[in-house]
Amino acid sequence: MLAAALVGVIGLQAESASATAAVTCVADAETGCIGGTLQNTAGPVEGVTITVSNEDDEFEESATTAANGTWAVAIPGRARYTVELDESTLPSTAALADSAENPVEQLAVVGASSTVDFNLVLDATPSTGGSSSTTTGTVTPTRLLQQFALGIRYGLILALAAVGLSLIYGTTGMSSFSHGEQVTLGALLTFVFSIQLHWPIVLSVLAAVVLSAASGWLQDVGIWQPLRRRRVGLVQLMIVSIGLSLALQYAFQFRFGGSTLQVLPSIAKSWSIGPIRLSIPSYIAMGCATIVLVGVALFLQRTRTGRATRAISDNPALAAASGIDVDKIIRLVWILATGLAGLGGALLALAFNGAAWDLGLQMLLLMFAAVTLGGLGTAYGALIGSLIIGVVVEMSTLWLPSSLKFAVALLILILVLLIRPQGILGRAERVG
Amino acid sequence: MNWSDLLSLTAGELIAPTTAAYALAAIGLNIHFGFTGLLNMGQAGFMLVGAYGFAATAQAGQGFPLSALVGVGCSVVFALILGIPTLKLRGDYLAIVTISAAEIVRLIGRSSVLSDITNGAAGIPASRFNKDFLGLSVLPDGRTALGPFAYANNVGDGWWTRIVAWAAVLLAVLLVWRLMSSPWGRVLKGIREDEDAVRSLGKSVYGYKMQALVLGGAMAGFAGVLFVMPASVQPDAMGRSMTFFIWTILLLGGAATLWGPVIGSMIFFVALMFIKTVMRDVLPSVLRPEQLEPLAGILVGITLMLLVIFRPQGIFGDKKELMLDVR
Amino acid sequence: MSAELSSPAPLAKTAAQALAGVAPEPGVAKPDPIIVADDVVRRFGGMTAVDVRHLEVQRGAITALIGPNGAGKTTLFNLLTGFDKPNSGTWEFDGRRLNGVSAGRVARAGMVRTFQLTKALSRLTVLQNMQLGATKQPGEGFFTSLVKPLWAAREREITAQAEELLIRFKLDAKSEDFAGSLSGGQRKLLEMARALMAKPELVMLDEPMAGVNPALTQSLLGHIQTVRDEGTTVLFVEHDMQMVRRIADWVVVMAEGKIVAEGPPSAVMENPAVVDAYLGAHHDTDLGDESVMAEGVLEQLEAEEATE
Structure with a gap:
């Protein structure tokens, strides 16, 4: 029901949506599309040739990426297509993260758009000429620093979402599987305001955060509080959140389609600080995330409400007995957690200049990993865990194919549970 | 709208290999969650591991029986690897570990690192591994029509696959019936209710949980083999959504019941096909074709929520034996 | 005394x-x-x-x-x-x-x-609760449980033992009810x-x-x-x-x-x-006093937390 309401809100401005996309393929009954957005951390990559072919039908068609990095090819029928990026057309500043992942095979059907994204990295050593140099696995200090910076960026944004997840777990005991969709919501709302409504970007992000927080309030009023009143078990609550997650992610896909949407009206410039080169929105996102995280820490540490929140995490029965209004605090935690997740989604969308229906879906397990790593239910643990996970995820691409970067983080999660189940900051007595 | 088309399409789902595969996976999940209280959130991972093990062996030229055994064996090993560290910990740790491990398998499967075996994100087409299986068929070549069901006999999506798949489902139901009416099943149910109580009565709770995890995982492994038989091993088709669909099926039919997973799977796929077909015919002006799948997904999500909130015992479950808090 | x-x-x-x-x-x-x-x-x-x-x-x-x-x-x-x-x-x-x-x-x-x-064990019957308590049950092994003749005799034994105990504890009328009731x-x-x-x-x-x-x-x-x-x-x-x-x-x-x-x-x-x-100071309080019981509730809360 919540999903429907949100879709309704967004749907008002639906029609003008796709006008800003620079590509020219519209899926209809006879044709389908294969397309995507080519970008690396410095922004979109223009002028790269991508060829879509299918041996059986002797079909071959090429496209060149536009100024905003988008490309698309119309295809005649349902088949498995080979999508190949011509590495010689890549500019000197971009390189494939893993040459083995090119070409890509993609099943495409008529009447739908399929997305193929190539993983591009910033080529930090353009002087050596051939773009293949970055894929051979030579780890230079420059690349090390660059990936570390990317890791901190991802870790800070991840922390915004993970702290909320941890607060919800701490106060209600529930593992909220729909928290990933809260991140997606923030990103997509930013897209709606910034691109569809042409609002200034700062205002767009603010509006996205406010609406995200409102969705948390709505959820607690409409779903979670009634279920708490009925004393529904934690396992059931978790499954309800899984259902909500499914409903929301498909609602996003229903409304926004399967492709990645740009959230910035124009291409952002990059800045270099020493060997590190990131897009300007990335720096801004990192700054915002840091400020907000410090704010949350101060709130938990210094304010009465913050201390009450921590008291509930420690011992709900005792907190209730000492006169804390547990229900009110939990309501506040939901608003705060979804607001933070929305901000995380908005900042993620800015940093990558892209929002998609599965943005948060990919992030959810990393949030769990971060929260578990730091210690379930401890907000500071979630922060530290997020930074570690972020750095590990990005740095792993120095040695492993980037398609495995999330797998590495999840492997760490499992190993942590093996060795230190209570996490870094968790207390041993709570487990078992 | 063409009513006979609608009827045959939806009726077809009733006995489709996919329905059987999901039913078998849900039977496995029922052993985990319904009878033992284990929160396995990675059932699709067990299926994918089984499917890869099977397809890799069959691709290498081995016969179906050995390949299927290898597939199931892979799932068993997967269960042991996941169970050894987590079954001594609190229940939600198993949930997080299984969902993560399933995701790791999918990510590795679709990446380029093992593409000799997995063929990356493109997946392994069925033609590379189902020849021996179809060769075992006792049916003559050709087509058979039974009422609304008309299929070729010996193709991946044909009668032979259906017969084997549903035979496996029946066998699994029989096995669950035998086990759950035995003292062994009684211990599992005891663990579901309260681990410490069972421990205090001298049972090795860890051992029983491991046996349950392995058995349900093995069933999922074979379900994976059945699932890929008609089409291909597609890692992205066997991700988290699949796990959650299996959960919906189990809760739809009723956890801890004998036939719940089977009936749940039938209802699930018939309803889904019915809704999609009707929507496609009735709402072409409102819906774009690529919006059909997401719409079905939204409905599944909402169904799952409503089921857990209002009918935790499932459509046919016993009200008295409804799923309470398993923590 | x-x-x-x-x-x-x-x-x-x-x-x-x-x-x-x-x-x-x-x-x-x-x-x-x-x-x-x-x-x-x-x-x-x-x-x-x-x-x-x-x-x-x-x-x-x-x-x-x-x-x-x-x-x-x-x-x-x-x-x-x-x-x-x-x-x-x-x-x-x-x-x-x-x-x-x-x-x-x-x-x-x-x-x-x-x-x-x-x-x-709430969703097991009273009788099943009892049967679970018995030791040396061949039917509790995975493979033996598949062949009923291997454990049917022992099952009869423990069922008789359980019924006897239930009669003694005056729970025999409830034997088929869920323990949760x-x-x-x-x-x-x-x-x-x-x-x-x-x-x-x-x-x-x-x-x-x-x-x-x-x-x-x-x-x-x-x-x-x-x-x-x-x-x-x-x-x-x-x-x-x-x-x-x-x-x-x-x-x-x-x-x-x-x-x-x-x-x-x-x-x-x-x-x-x-x-x-x-x-402590309350020398004259009876040891079976209710205040002790009330404090017991607190200890139960502690125990609940400890078992988590």
Whole structure:
């Protein structure tokens, strides 16, 4: 029901949506599309040739990426297509993260758009000429620093979402599987305001955060509080959140389609600080995330409400007995957690200049990993865990194919549970 | 709208290999969650591991029986690897570990690192591994029509696959019936209710949980083999959504019941096909074709929520034996 | 207030007689101990919950473990039965080392416990609860369970045993009901009966009388005495001193994790160390007072948190 309401809100401005996309393929009954957005951390990559072919039908068609990095090819029928990026057309500043992942095979059907994204990295050593140099696995200090910076960026944004997840777990005991969709919501709302409504970007992000927080309030009023009143078990609550997650992610896909949407009206410039080169929105996102995280820490540490929140995490029965209004605090935690997740989604969308229906879906397990790593239910643990996970995820691409970067983080999660189940900051007595 | 088309399409789902595969996976999940209280959130991972093990062996030229055994064996090993560290910990740790491990398998499967075996994100087409299986068929070549069901006999999506798949489902139901009416099943149910109580009565709770995890995982492994038989091993088709669909099926039919997973799977796929077909015919002006799948997904999500909130015992479950808090 | 008042049965006399010559002091040796524990220490953070130098429990007797809240009674129970791990310490049960042994093995060794907060298996029937308690069931092995003839005979045996016990505990009418539908007192009875299914050498009852209505209390006490008279050793934790006085052959008093006194009920009640530890300033309060029970609720809350 919540999903429907949100879709309704967004749907008002639906029609003008796709006008800003620079590509020219519209899926209809006879044709389908294969397309995507080519970008690396410095922004979109223009002028790269991508060829879509299918041996059986002797079909071959090429496209060149536009100024905003988008490309698309119309295809005649349902088949498995080979999508190949011509590495010689890549500019000197971009390189494939893993040459083995090119070409890509993609099943495409008529009447739908399929997305193929190539993983591009910033080529930090353009002087050596051939773009293949970055894929051979030579780890230079420059690349090390660059990936570390990317890791901190991802870790800070991840922390915004993970702290909320941890607060919800701490106060209600529930593992909220729909928290990933809260991140997606923030990103997509930013897209709606910034691109569809042409609002200034700062205002767009603010509006996205406010609406995200409102969705948390709505959820607690409409779903979670009634279920708490009925004393529904934690396992059931978790499954309800899984259902909500499914409903929301498909609602996003229903409304926004399967492709990645740009959230910035124009291409952002990059800045270099020493060997590190990131897009300007990335720096801004990192700054915002840091400020907000410090704010949350101060709130938990210094304010009465913050201390009450921590008291509930420690011992709900005792907190209730000492006169804390547990229900009110939990309501506040939901608003705060979804607001933070929305901000995380908005900042993620800015940093990558892209929002998609599965943005948060990919992030959810990393949030769990971060929260578990730091210690379930401890907000500071979630922060530290997020930074570690972020750095590990990005740095792993120095040695492993980037398609495995999330797998590495999840492997760490499992190993942590093996060795230190209570996490870094968790207390041993709570487990078992 | 063409009513006979609608009827045959939806009726077809009733006995489709996919329905059987999901039913078998849900039977496995029922052993985990319904009878033992284990929160396995990675059932699709067990299926994918089984499917890869099977397809890799069959691709290498081995016969179906050995390949299927290898597939199931892979799932068993997967269960042991996941169970050894987590079954001594609190229940939600198993949930997080299984969902993560399933995701790791999918990510590795679709990446380029093992593409000799997995063929990356493109997946392994069925033609590379189902020849021996179809060769075992006792049916003559050709087509058979039974009422609304008309299929070729010996193709991946044909009668032979259906017969084997549903035979496996029946066998699994029989096995669950035998086990759950035995003292062994009684211990599992005891663990579901309260681990410490069972421990205090001298049972090795860890051992029983491991046996349950392995058995349900093995069933999922074979379900994976059945699932890929008609089409291909597609890692992205066997991700988290699949796990959650299996959960919906189990809760739809009723956890801890004998036939719940089977009936749940039938209802699930018939309803889904019915809704999609009707929507496609009735709402072409409102819906774009690529919006059909997401719409079905939204409905599944909402169904799952409503089921857990209002009918935790499932459509046919016993009200008295409804799923309470398993923590 | 004398010991004779509470020991009507002949076997009770022997238990009391066996303990008659034992000096009433903490850590004293018993003529025929079934449990011998040494230097058992358990700390939670900075707090020492249990610090028992030496404890022996007499075979064939009813021993009560009493003490104020937070004295470490339940923690000691958890340690002895393998549900918690000590920081240090050793103990023997029936001559076997049991420290570091898992809870399941402890139970199989013949030491079966119940819980302060009853753990009836709600969605199993009362009869199934009972059957689960029996040991040496071939049908509990995975492969043997598939062939009914291999376990049908034993199943008949334990079903008969269960029905007999259910009749004795007056639960036979409920045998096909879900255990979750029983009242609090009935659950206590069921849990005790279930523990007896294993035919243990020693039953450890954690507050068997808490939350049970007076009518049932009487029969529970009777059952505990019958169990002892049939040769099973009983160790129980209790708050209600009236109960302890009526059925215990020996009382062990704990305070702040340590054993502060031991002896026959009558002697212990008059021990100044006990009065100090148990009552603090309230010398004139009756030991069976309700305020003690009210405090028990708090301890239950603690226990709930600890088991999480």
